[in-house]
Amino acid sequence: MGEIIKLTAALVVISMVIGLAVAVTNNKTKDRIKEQQLHIQQSAVEAVFPSGVAISEHEGDGGLPYKYWSASDNGELIGYAFKITGQGYAGDILFMISADTAGKILGMTVLEHNETPGLGSRVTEVASNKYIWYPVGSSEKVKPWFTEQFEGLSCFKPIGIDKSGEWHKFDAQRRAQLQSRNTVTAITGSTITTAAFTKSIERKAAVYVASLKEKYLEK
Amino acid sequence: MITLNTLTDSEKPAITAQTAAAKEVNLPPLHMSSSPHVRSAITVPMIMLFAIIAMVPSLAASVVFFGVNALILTAACVGAAVGTEWIINKALKKEQSIGDLSAVVTGILVAFNLPPSLPVWMAVIGSVFAIGVAKMVFGGLGANFINPALAGRAFLMANYPAEMTNFPATVFGSINALPDGISSATPLEAIKTAFSQGSFQVSEFANALPQLFFGNVGGTIGETSALALLIGGIFLIAGRIIDFRIPLTYIGTVFFLFWIANGTGTYFTLESIITPVFHVLAGGLMLGAFFMATDMATSPITPKGRIIFGIGCGVLTFLIRKYGGYPEGVSYSILLMNLVVPLIDRCTRPTIYGEVRGRG
Amino acid sequence: MLKEEVKRGVITENPILILALGLCPSLAVSTSVTNGLGMGLATMFVLVCSNIIISIIKGWVPDKVRIPCFIMVSAAFVSILHLFIKAYMPLLDQRLGIFIPLITVNCIILGRAEAFASKNSLSRSFTDGIVMGLGFTVSLLILSAIREFLGSNKLFDLMVIPKFQPLTAFALAPGGFFTIAFVMGVVSFLRSRKEARA
Numbered sequence: 140m141g142e143i144i145k146l147t148a149a150l151v152v153i154s155m156v157i158g159l160a161v162a163v164t165n166n167k168t169k170d171r172i173k174e175q176q177l178h179i180q181q182s183a184v185e186a187v188f189p190s191g192v193a194i195s196e197h198e199g200d201g202g203l204p205y206k207y208w209s210a211s212d213n214g215e216l217i218g219y220a221f222k223i224t225g226q227g228y229a230g231d232i233l234f235m236i237s238a239d240t241a242g243k244i245l246g247m248t249v250l251e252h253n254e255t256p257g258l259g260s261r262v263t264e265v266a267s268n269k270y271i272w273y274p275v276g277s278s279e280k281v282k283p284w285f286t287e288q289f290e291g292l293s294c295f296k297p298i299g300i301d302k303s304g305e306w307h308k309f310d311a312q313r314r315a316q317l318q319s320r321n322t323v324t325a326i327t328g329s330t331i332t333t334a335a336f337t338k339s340i341e342r343k344a345a346v347y348v349a350s351l352k353e354k355y356l357e358k
Numbered sequence: 359m360i361t362l363n364t365l366t367d368s369e370k371p372a373i374t375a376q377t378a379a380a381k382e383v384n385l386p387p388l389h390m391s392s393s394p395h396v397r398s399a400i401t402v403p404m405i406m407l408f409a410i411i412a413m414v415p416s417l418a419a420s421v422v423f424f425g426v427n428a429l430i431l432t433a434a435c436v437g438a439a440v441g442t443e444w445i446i447n448k449a450l451k452k453e454q455s456i457g458d459l460s461a462v463v464t465g466i467l468v469a470f471n472l473p474p475s476l477p478v479w480m481a482v483i484g485s486v487f488a489i490g491v492a493k494m495v496f497g498g499l500g501a502n503f504i505n506p507a508l509a510g511r512a513f514l515m516a517n518y519p520a521e522m523t524n525f526p527a528t529v530f531g532s533i534n535a536l537p538d539g540i541s542s543a544t545p546l547e548a549i550k551t552a553f554s555q556g557s558f559q560v561s562e563f564a565n566a567l568p569q570l571f572f573g574n575v576g577g578t579i580g581e582t583s584a585l586a587l588l589i590g591g592i593f594l595i596a597g598r599i600i601d602f603r604i605p606l607t608y609i610g611t612v613f614f615l616f617w618i619a620n621g622t623g624t625y626f627t628l629e630s631i632i633t634p635v636f637h638v639l640a641g642g643l644m645l646g647a648f649f650m651a652t653d654m655a656t657s658p659i660t661p662k663g664r665i666i667f668g669i670g671c672g673v674l675t676f677l678i679r680k681y682g683g684y685p686e687g688v689s690y691s692i693l694l695m696n697l698v699v700p701l702i703d704r705c706t707r708p709t710i711y712g713e714v715r716g717r718g
Numbered sequence: 719m720l721k722e723e724v725k726r727g728v729i730t731e732n733p734i735l736i737l738a739l740g741l742c743p744s745l746a747v748s749t750s751v752t753n754g755l756g757m758g759l760a761t762m763f764v765l766v767c768s769n770i771i772i773s774i775i776k777g778w779v780p781d782k783v784r785i786p787c788f789i790m791v792s793a794a795f796v797s798i799l800h801l802f803i804k805a806y807m808p809l810l811d812q813r814l815g816i817f818i819p820l821i822t823v824n825c826i827i828l829g830r831a832e833a834f835a836s837k838n839s840l841s842r843s844f845t846d847g848i849v850m851g852l853g854f855t856v857s858l859l860i861l862s863a864i865r866e867f868l869g870s871n872k873l874f875d876l877m878v879i880p881k882f883q884p885l886t887a888f889a890l891a892p893g894g895f896f897t898i899a900f901v902m903g904v905v906s907f908l909r910s911r912k913e914a915r916a
Contacts, residue, residue, distance in 0.1 A: 146783045153775075153787050157794035164798045171805035179808065258519055327520050483885070491896075495903075516887035 187246035225339030259332035406459035412590035419583035439465030467507035470580020591648035611672025727849025754862030762851025769847035
């Protein structure tokens, strides 16, 4: 009996001391952690809008997602941003997309995905120009070519998929051609991943922008 | 299984007093060894030479259909394989084994699994992995637990999936059984897409059969020409290098399973065998059945075991081709069955006369 | 004395390559050198702190419940570390993700607590924590360097060889296994050669 008390006492004392230590640390770092998470959220939205715009968050209902953002430049509404989930090759792909009220896509960022490395995961591929030999290379923010090619396309029209090559290797003329046909290039060998984006933009983003347009016009 | 009893110089017992005495009276020296005392004229290099000759028709067909690239790739793979074995033997201070030509055979087989447009340096990497990791790390010839050429191919598939599935057309502009609206690089992709889209028309795929038989189709270097592979396979069986059971049961199982799932709804018509014949001729099945599944170190010893092995490979290939994510399932089926071979050997051990079969 | 201790922790009793402890986080985190460095230093912090505390309380902990007590101590430090990383180094938190809380079950921590800190003085336990953490970090750096270079043609997230298509399998699970196996094999080979000479 005495032994059980001794064992229990040891465990209780240690867990109380530990609990106290962790609780104190938690208290001290709580606010900072919250700040950081807001900051990460904010950067994701800022990435899809041009720089220097004022971004506000809204709660949606009806045909709109739970949370969406609008951006205005000097009081003038530029566009809206949403998080969209698409059905990729190996699970869901979560991405942020922004469009103006006419349905023109302003920017896109991939947030989460589980695609095959070397194939579907190339949606976030950035041609890095920083080498270990001269790490002070150019430090401007380079966008992944896959998401950049969506800029300027209309989400109200079906987005075509071109399999003849990859966008980052095309010259300005071919890129203009693709844009006029509302078409993007697929990642070689990953048509399903590419189609996940085009289909979910057609199905979801178009619907959201359309219902926002109504609201906007109503105002 | 032919027992080899050729002793190298280092294995011959030292000359004892008896043999020295025998030498003095001009008697031949006495060799000492333990049983079995079966002698055979066949050596490992001879077996490998047989295999190389059997692969020459396919090599010729690959050059005919894909140009000199195929030859360059094969040469690079063989060179890399032999070089890797030589370097590893030297580093581990073991006796040089490249003279048994097994590295040459593995090199050719690795090359046969690659698309003709693969960059040469990638092929070299695959070959180095096949010999270095799948063979030498485990102890060299006969000690590997999976087929080295297929291991090399799987390694390359994992690392460079885009380049390994980029199949260019043949020199003659290959026809890949393309019903309108489906474009694909290989016949297997075409038939898989047709089934998944519900647009399978058996007549269109029937037209592709002659092309498949002679080899005017896209695919890896060694798998295109069914005719060349058949010639090589029959040569190997006739020369008693491989056991006919494995290719027979493997191809037979795939044929049977695809006959059951042949997509035309009929069973005893001429139409109903189009799909199974298509699947036997397309892709790497003939290459795998004759040259890969029959690798001596990684297939079962007993005849019953070999039949089980062949059936198992066939079932897996059918499942992967029909229901899996890839259009081609041969290499993974063989690799998976390789892993099960020790178990098969244990279960199919023949009973010795008079022995009571215990548990395991 | 210190030099011998360092040699022990990094070479002769290297936690990953010789003692084969902590292989799970090694496989998962060695995809890039920055990840490996972050993880190694984080583990070293937890190891040192938990070694200190366990060495202090070793007299009072009853033998029958010593394992839960040791685990609680290391879990406490991991929680504190995690909160700090989330607050002040969010990028590292994103990169290492769930592997920071998983330091708790890293065999090195419990292994050294059980085998060393619960039986040795405070100063010796402290030194042991530092050199074992150092050995863990060094071997993680070696593994990560190999995997990051072969698997994504980068080191410290900077490209290395222009126009070299990396072997993606090395940045994934198979590559992790191959790399650890290969490095362990080389180390074991060198050790056996050394012993054969001695």
